Amino acid sequence: MDYKLLEALAVIVETQNFELAANKLHISQSAISQRIKLLEENFGHPMLIRSQPIELTSIGEQLLSHYKKVQQLENEILPELLPDKPTKPMKITLAVSADSIATWFLKAVTPVLKEHLVELKLLIEHEERTIDKLRSGEAIGAVCTYKTPLKGYRSFELGKMNYCLVASKSFRQKYFSSGVTRESLKMAPAISFDHKDDMHVRFIAKHFDLAASEYYCHSIPSSEAFVELAKQGVAYCLLPELQIKKEIACGDLVRICPDKQLIETLYWHSWVLVKGINKKISQEIIRVGQAMLN
Template identity: 70%
Template sequence: MANFDYKLLSALTEVIELQSFELAANKLFISQSAISQRIKSLEEYIGQPVLIRSQPIVLTTAGEQLVSHFKKVKQLENELAPVLSPDKPRQPVKVSLAVNADSIATWFIQAITPVLQSHRIELNLMIEHEERTLDKLRTGEAIGAVSVIEKPLKGYRSFRLGKMEYCLVANEAFKDKYFKHGVNKESLKMAPAISYDHKDDMHVRFIAKRFNLAASEYYCHSVRSSEAFVALAKQGVAYCLLPKLQIANELASGELINISPENELIETLYWHSWVLVKGVNKDISQHIVKSAQQKLAS
């Protein structure tokens, strides 16, 4: 196969990122018909579709591989530019990372702060469930990810970060109201819970495994914010599964109570990055791994 026409790969990448042919065309300063033609030309070149024109627009397997390849090439270009043109004002390096909400709420921001202070970086944090962050690497949307999955994708490597310890918590009034006789299958059926959203597998799996209770047997608020979990639990309107690292002060002060110490959850986290990562992105990876290993349980 001959060399790729990177104008075509750029068009595909912009369409999938912006979820719009029109917006992608505007960004590339070409007409909408021109960007449609570029996608068509790419599909004719490789002999198969690269995206599914649905809502939302999604990549095919071939499209995922092409976007991932293009992102890696752009990453290498970003690292090479200051070497080739050291006197030229440097544009911020665009860095997209896929991270779970609990890591954002606990250790992750502190981990990347030194890099943001020392480099010109335009950061895009993609908040996703810890079991699905690798999907962002697979599609090329992110160049690094925090995950509970140890095995890396082809072309990537993983580093063990440490253990995130979780416990079920509520305030004292809530515990007295719903769990006066302990946390069990029957009491959980009556007590309102909180999950990140309807896809929050962690909460559902935990309750199912420890208490043999299906998601359909209890009701659960959906709140897409780890910080809001804490606030709602402190207000006494629900119980939830939270990282001990996030609520150390609340547990120490008694604002929140571990309502079932015998039932706790431990998730091991891993950092995934491209094998050939270097420069700014290598610096990011090193800070993330070092900081997490210091903050998380071993």
């Protein structure tokens, strides 16, 4: 394989722009277009879907995933081969949900970041979609709700994340003084992460037989903002119990239907050939995840 061509593919996907990718590689825009054309000719298959955002074809995903893995192997072995040479930070990209970041994930990666020269990039996605970042080659590891790993990866069960509906006491009194019902939910404002977040929708549909179109819901992509807005009495929301232990203990938030909850089992997926710093990060994620989620 010509890794200059694969590098061009990777940078285009990263920057989402041919011109920016060319600038990053210090070549002309026509040169980077030529590299993609040559790559497509070599494999007899298109690599990119030239849309907004730019997407990869299935062959493009496989090649990018391969290229990322080769980069990881190079990052691991170069310091061993050239111990006297100045080293650059090792780039590691992981896919994880905002809920995991707000609760346990940072405790897992912090020790490795303190000990090693690492440039960490976290791709924030919903637990059921983080595996797509492995499939596309954008990430080398992911926390997700799928047990079965992709080819070339291994999965480890971390534990269970319990979610419950919460609100402030004043909000509960205003909207749910007679309990949480289909009728009261139609009038009470909720919060979801974004339009892709179906966790809240699934919870309400399962327990109250309400479709998303039958109630209104703010869209705010921040787990921390969820907590703050709920505390301020702006809305009710579905949050991990692990995230709001203090708020529930001191009465800032209350469970509005304590008999109902959503339980998601989380898994860590990592490449089978992971070693060195990547292996340490994987081991810490498994250790901390299993300790805090069980």
